[in-house]
Each structure stands twice: as C-alpha cells, then as structure tokens.
Amino acid sequence: MPTYHKPESKTIQELKDIAHKLRIHSIASTQASKSGHPTSCASIAEIMSVLFFNTMRYKISAPRDPSSDRFILSKGHAAPILYAAWAEAGLFPVSLGQGVAVGCGMAYVGKNIDKTDYRTYVLVGDGESAEGSVWESLHFAGHYKLDNMCVIFDVNRLGQSEPQHQMDVYRKRLEAFGFNAIVVDGHDVEELCKAFYEASVTKDRPTAIVAKTFKGKHFPNIEDLENWHGKPLGDAANAVVEHLKSLIRNNGPLQITPPSPQKESAKKVDISHIKLATPPAYQLGESVATRLAYGTALAKIAMNNDRVIALDGDTKNSTYSDKLRKAFPERFIECFIAEQNLCGVAIGAACRDRTVAFVSTFATFFSRAFDQIRMGAISQTNVNFVGSHCGVSIGEDGPSQMGLEDIAMFRAIPGSTVFYPSDAVSTERAVEMAANTKGVCFIRTSRPNTAVIYDNNEPFVIGKAKIVKQSANDTVLLIGAGITLYEALNAVHARVMDPFTVKPIDKEAIIQHAAQCGGRIVVVEDHYKQGGLGEAVLSAVAEQRNVVVKHLGVDEVPRSGPPTVLIDMYGISARCIVAAVNDVLKM
C-alpha cells in the first residue's frame, strides 16, 4: 500500500473552516425555504468538506466531465449542504434509500465498461440503512468487488432505532457483506482524510466509512437533541450562525481547490441514433413470442452501439436478455433476485449518458421497484424497462408470476412511454425506439408465441396505432394488444386496432375510427381493468359525446391453469369478445 501523507495543518484548518461555512449555508437555505433538515446537514459538514475539497477529483468548471469522480447523496434530507458545497453542481441524484444502488451502477460502469479510474462516493444516512434495498446494493458492490466505490455511513444515532451509536454493528454487517469497513470520528477532518485515502488504495473490495457523528453538531443547545429532525432552526438560527462564525479562523477566500481528475480517460460516448444492426427478419404468420423478439432486437442494437447494456434479475433465460449476454458478455450485468437494486443500478449506469440501459425481469416483479422507477423519473432517467410474462396468458405458473398491474404502474410514471407490441416485428421496432427515447420507457412482452402480422419493413411511430383489419361498414372498433389482439382478430368481423403504445395512446385515431364504427368500442386486455389499456382508451375518448366503450379485462385474482382456459375464464377470449360486441351493438 502506498504511504499516506497527512495534509498540512493549514489545510486541516481550512477544511474545518469550510465545514462551518457549509453549516451556515445550510441554515440560511432552510430558513429561506421554510423546509429542510439543517441538523442532518450539520452532522455531515466535515465529511462534505473533506470529500469536496480534499478527496474527490473533479473540475469545478466541468463537474459533469466523464472523468470526474462521482458523488451521490443518498441521504436526501441533507440536500441543502450538497447545494452549499457545490452550488455549481450538475444533476445529482438525491434519493433517500436509493443512492447505494445508483452508486453501484456508476461504479460498475466505471470499472467494467468505462474501464477508467474515476471513483464513486455515496453518502448514506443511518435511518435509511434500514431499507433492505441498501443491503441488496451492498451485496452487489461486494459481489462485484467494486473497489472504485466508497460508501459513507453517517451514523448520527438520532436517525436510528437504537439510542446508541452502534458503530460495531455497522462494521460487522458491512464486513459480512464484503466491505472494507473503517470506523471514524465523522467530525475529525484528519481522520476523514486518512480514511478516504485508505479507501482509494484498497483493492478488490469496496470500502465503507462508518462515521460517528452528531446531529446538529456545533449548534449550541440543539446538538444531539431529539425533536429537531426535519425542521428549520427558526428563531434559534441567528445565535447558531453567530457561534459558527466564531469557530471560523480564515474568513478570506478559499486557499485550497479540489484535486483534478488524474487523467481524462473516460472517453466521450455517442448514444444517439441507435439502430437495429439488421432489420426484422420474420415470415408473416410465423409464430414468435414477443419476449424472444426482445432478446433478438437487444442483441442487434448492442451490435450497432457499444454502449447498449442489459441488466436482469436472474430471469435472463425467460426474458431473453440472455441473447445480449451471449453476444457481448461484458455488457450484461446480472443483478440476481433483487429488483430494487436491479433498477437502481440501471439508473446509475445510465447517468451522464454513459450507457443505454435495458432492464428486464417478469413484468410483475417491477412492482418491487416501483419507488426506484418513480424516483428515477423524478431524476430524469432514460432507463428502458422490459417486462415479460404479462397477464393470465402465462398459464400454469400462477398469479404470483402474472403481470396484471404493470401497465397501471408504468402509465403512472410521469413522462413515461409504454410500448405494448403485439408481434415480433413491432417488438424489434419498440426496442429500437426505446433506445432513442428520453424518459422512462416500458416494453411489455408476452410469454406465448404469437403470429407475425407485420411486414419486416412496416414503419412504427410512438403514439401511432395500426388498423390491422377493417372494412367499409364496420360497426364496432375492437382494441387489443398482445395476446388479446389475436383474440380480437379471431372474434368477429369488426375493425381491429393495435395501439402499439399505450402511453401516449393514439387519441386521434381512436376518435376517428370510433366515429366510423358508430361510436362503439370494445377494448380487451390481459391486465386488471384499473389503469391499463382500457382506461387509456377511455381517457382518449373522454371528451367525445356519442362514444360507448365496453371494457374487458381481468377482474379478480386469477388461478393457475392452461393459458387458453384462463383467457376464457377471465373474460378476454374471442368468445367473450363476441359477446361484448353483441352487447355494444345494442348501445
């Protein structure tokens, strides 16, 4: 291990001063906004000072330079001190309980895809470390030996369930999860400088710095007391600020600047205009599961752009993300059965446009990561989620494995695009478009084989539906997707629409074709009735008088059984569509 040289005493003093200045800034900003957690900021003032002015390598003029070290404030309550520490900062993910996963994604990319030396620092509060997702992520970091990652635990005790500083409990748990764990006094800048140095020279395992701190440190009559969580200081602010000012030795301009990145080795990458390496190549009528077409398309876009990566939660053989792993093993990240971390790692991997990330698992298992996806959208992530095994059509594996709420979940993500392709050709195009679309994308794929209905050259557009069957005197418009589109095609003579995307839905086409069909729509979906395709259609025609919609969907917890039996039992088969058409013709 290289020798550690401790900073000069002048630097140490300056770092102490900066910590107090950060405290003052945090008080000022929380007073102004009448909201926030100044005492939580105070507990990490020295940690932030050392990280931002001694340890981390970055250019203040270009904080988002790809070669810079990364910092993630998982302890979201302490956001004011982050802004104080680095007012010029770019976008930082601030996400209570989710930062370790995001950091894992950044560190994994740094080590294995960028293959360069920037480091990733994640600051975690002790309260949030009760979240299981934190432990999923620590396991991931330990498993993949992410020695370019350093997780700092701010143990200020008041966020904990125990009234003591349980430093040893943290140390043992972190060691058991594969970390180099270093316990420090979180208010001692010398100890912090040394610990961060040790972290930077530790190989083959990530480091955790477990910092013993006090909430409201250096706030007289507030430090380490209960009942000051999440409150601006109010009338107490002035006295505290005066006290802090008295602790500062050098009130002049800063004498130190953060170290620069050692080398500008993280190359610029281009993730625009991603295309399928070869167009879809199917025969009309050929029987192909859309989940298989997903795997095929994923490998094709990965061939076209070396920044396309795939992540999976131990379901790669079923979702067919395995096709990317076989073609480009170094661009596949196995995240095991830990969906919160899976989604968080993808969000981290896609940060700063370093990769185009596709995350796959069974559609229903994304319900474990709804909060991660929600927070990802708030942080403007561009991750693409692909959920297989949707609906009762999966059959024997039973309701725990059936995605029946996934459209409802992804439609309720702001700014999302929800693809529900019905054949292999449209699935390949959905994958290609998702790779180039900002915001959260979701692609819903099906387990059973279904017929190819589109020509390989058929163009697709987000928000544009296809009419797959029509005649001049249609009296009902049928709308289905995936398995139910085929049931609709087999049902009756009617106009049949494939929406392609459920969000945005093709409002204009629905209104136009509904009008041509006597204002009668039957919509049928392999999903619960709430929040899915049916309600998307209802929203599209909400402001139309003279349109009626008959909506077929799953209405109860399904059983296990053969797919064809279940589709009929839960009212979405061709037979049920015929009955619905007869009903709607009377309306």
Added chain:
Amino acid sequence: MPTYHKPESKTIQELKDIAHKLRIHSIASTQASKSGHPTSCASIAEIMSVLFFNTMRYKISAPRDPSSDRFILSKGHAAPILYAAWAEAGLFPVSLGQGVAVGCGMAYVGKNIDKTDYRTYVLVGDGESAEGSVWESLHFAGHYKLDNMCVIFDVNRLGQSEPQHQMDVYRKRLEAFGFNAIVVDGHDVEELCKAFYEASVTKDRPTAIVAKTFKGKHFPNIEDLENWHGKPLGDAANAVVEHLKSLIRNNGPLQITPPSPQKESAKKVDISHIKLATPPAYQLGESVATRLAYGTALAKIAMNNDRVIALDGDTKNSTYSDKLRKAFPERFIECFIAEQNLCGVAIGAACRDRTVAFVSTFATFFSRAFDQIRMGAISQTNVNFVGSHCGVSIGEDGPSQMGLEDIAMFRAIPGSTVFYPSDAVSTERAVEMAANTKGVCFIRTSRPNTAVIYDNNEPFVIGKAKIVKQSANDTVLLIGAGITLYEALNAVHARVMDPFTVKPIDKEAIIQHAAQCGGRIVVVEDHYKQGGLGEAVLSAVAEQRNVVVKHLGVDEVPRSGPPTVLIDMYGISARCIVAAVNDVLKM
C-alpha cells in the same frame, strides 16, 4: 439450557423415509401439473420431514388452531413439497422473498400480543435471500429479539450467485443481524432435530438454521447439476422414483405423529363489528387535516377492540398513527424506514384473524411495497393501508414525498377498497369501515387542514357518493376528493360530488347526476391523471352515450413550492376548474 435428548434410531429412520416419500410426492405433483420445481423440493425434504413430524407442534385435525406453531414457505418454488407434507393444510402464505416479513408479523404477535408460546418457522431459499426485503425483516427480528422465530436458509448453492456453498458468509451476515446462526447438513435428520431443539431453547434472539443442501438430492444424474431449475423431471421421473422407493425402509403407515401444542393458550379473538368508541365530534366548518382524523379514529377503534394494532415506518408523527401508540403503546409496532418489511409484518400480524392491522406511512412510500401488497391480496389479507401526504398539496417537501400514483397502485390491487375521504367526519367513518372490510383497504389522507363539511351523524356507505352542493338547474357535475373537493366547492355554481370511495366508485350516482347536468362532468384530482379518480369516473360512464368528461390532474413531475401555488401551477385549483367548466359547457 435444558438437556437435549436425541430421537430414537427408529424415529430417525422414519424421518429419513418420510423425506423420500415427500420427494416422490413432489415429483408426482409436478409431473401432473407440468409445472414446478421438483429439484428445489428435494433439497428441503429432510428439513420438511423433521419440521412437520418431529419439531413443530400442531394438531393435524385443526392446523389453524391459534395455539399451533406457524410455518411459512417463503421459498415459494418448493410449494409442492409443502402440499405433500401437509395436504390438509389451511391457507399458507407462499410468497417468494416475503416470507420472513410475514413470519416476523406472526412471531411479533405471538410474543407481544398473544403472549403465548407458539413458534414461527420460515423456510427461505438462498436465491431469494438476495432480496433486500429479507434483510429488512431479519433486522426487525433481531431488533425485537423474536426468539419464538426460526428462519431456515436452504443453501443449495445452485440458486446462488456463487458456485460454492458459502455457509460462512451466511453465518456471519446472520450473526451481524442479531441471529443465533447454526450451520447444519440439511440432509442429516439428526443434525436437524438437534438444531431445531437448540432454536427452541435460545432466548432473547431469533435463530437461523443455515442448511447446506443439494438441489435434486437423491435424484440420480440430476442431483447438484445445473439446468434442472424449475422443470418437472419428464422422462427421468420414473427412474428417480424407483430409486427413491429403494431408499425407503418402512413402507407401512407412519409410526410417528407431530407433537401437539404444549398448551392451548392462544385465546380465541373476536375482530368483528369494530366500532368507533365515540362518534366523530367536530364543528361544521372546523379546520382539521384528514390525517389527524385518521389518528383520532384509530385510537377510538382501538379503544373498542383490543386486537386493533397499528404499524408505521418511522412517520408516526406525520401520519398520526402516534395517537394509537400514545393510547395503547403495546399495540403499536414501529417498523422503521423499511416499507417492504412494514407491509409484510402487517400481513403476518393479520394472519388467522389474530389482529386488525392498520399500516401507515406517506402514501408514495407504499410504492416501495407494491409487490408485498400485491402478494398480500393474492393471499387474501385483510390489512388496511393508510397513506398520508398525498398530492402536490403537501407543498415544500417536493415531488419525492408527494403521493401521486397511490390511487393507481391500490386500485390495481384485486378486491381492494379505496377510500378517499374529504373531511374529518368521513375519515373517521372510513377507518371504522375499513376495520370491518375484507380484502386490502386503502385510505388516502391529506396533509393540509380542510373544513369539516359533514354532520357528525352523517352515515357513510362504501360505494356511495355524496352530493355536497346542488341546484335544480345545474349544467355540470364536478367530482373532486380531498383538497380538490374544496377547490370545486369554491369554483362555480355546479353540482359537486364527493365520491367517498374511489373503488368501488358510485357508478349509479355518477350516471344519474351526469344525466341531470346535461351529460357534462369535470373531474379534478391531486394525483397523476393515470389510474386515479378521473379514470375511475371514466370507467363508470364508459357505456353511456352522451356523457363528456373533462379531466384535471397532475401531468408532470411537480416542483416544490407553497401548496396554493402548486395546486394552481398543476391545473387543479378553483381557477382551473372554472376554465374547465367553461370548456365543457361547449361540449
């Protein structure tokens, strides 16, 4: 510690025989259903044999007797062997990755509420132990010293990310989380008997039995090999069954029966007809937040029935569940910032109708536990979820804390009831009704104070809306709830409806009043537009010609700001309602 006496050699042989019989049953059932995981069953055959025929105390004639020990198969893949082991079983939660939380709930109730000696056993697969929720729950069990709980880890290595049996990693992690960890050969019935005995006499901490096993144990040419996960044996079945039969010594009837519960100490409890101890007591026009009314009502029903309990995820001061804690501290379970475990513990606590459980946190944080709630519904849980701080009306705390997808999520839970009370009186009644309603209930509460609009004696019914303002010549029906109901009341002269429940929604009343108002509806909600109140209303009028709906809701990620500013900025204020009414009058 009492002395351990090992079973007679005859019993040991019988337990070995039973293990092989269970293997044979698992093969038979997975062959018949053409689905399932017989190799996963084989790895736990001895564990199941010892648990069900040597360790657990229960009456085969009355498996759900409250004094019986509990068993939870978290390793859901192995369900066939559970059914084989106990074909007469009642409802067992079988929930991949969620069993430890459910077990924690049962064990907590056993120790602290039933205060009796039944024990809870949870069998966990090694693959699922990657789920962070498992570690949330282990932390909970360690923290609350649940020595009446025993978690068995089936480490069969093929489910793991590592190719070795990492017994020591499991032991260290479990010890660090507060467990008495015992590593055993999972195929040695003598070792198992002894370990379960040790678990039963260990005080002040839960026990984890870490069992080294092999997938497909005793299946020739299959044992411990890859590529046999999740598949029936097919053509290989007959040879395997013949081999297993050759291993059985006693083919006659069973010589042993499971031990009986030591005492019938778990009393019968009555959780029917729960009522508010005193009726709502407000002044019309008084300003009270619905979240506060929730806390008041919770304490009142707890006064009426000693089986009402509350659980919270470190937000009790904000959700007002603290009111129950103050009145009945022993019936409040603090689950810290760990929402997956929070919901799982509640599901466990409510099992076998031992308690009426109310779980509260910020509405949006339930998105972390969507899968737990989904699986709870599949297992027919009756847990009540209460989400506070809904919508942009929370103001300064920003989008990460705003519940804007919670209605979409809870509507998509099969069989759920979704309450969205608009004042304190209706909130108290919602709490009372939820306590008596089967299935998942969700109550959405608001942060700001709002006026009491109902008389204390006003009756409420699930699925019945209230008309809060009307005249004979209304031309528009306004539908709002919570904060938007007040905006609607302040907007214009129009008929105003309070739906009270969003699911079921009062379809009949909506259709009737819409017809009386010229077929014009404006619906306004503090929620994303997808899956919320608006789409519930659209579903209600789907089959009506001649009704138009103008829908106001939040359409993007909101900012932080003062509530009144945000309500206007995101288009759901009285001003925006007036504009929407003017629009809809032209339709």
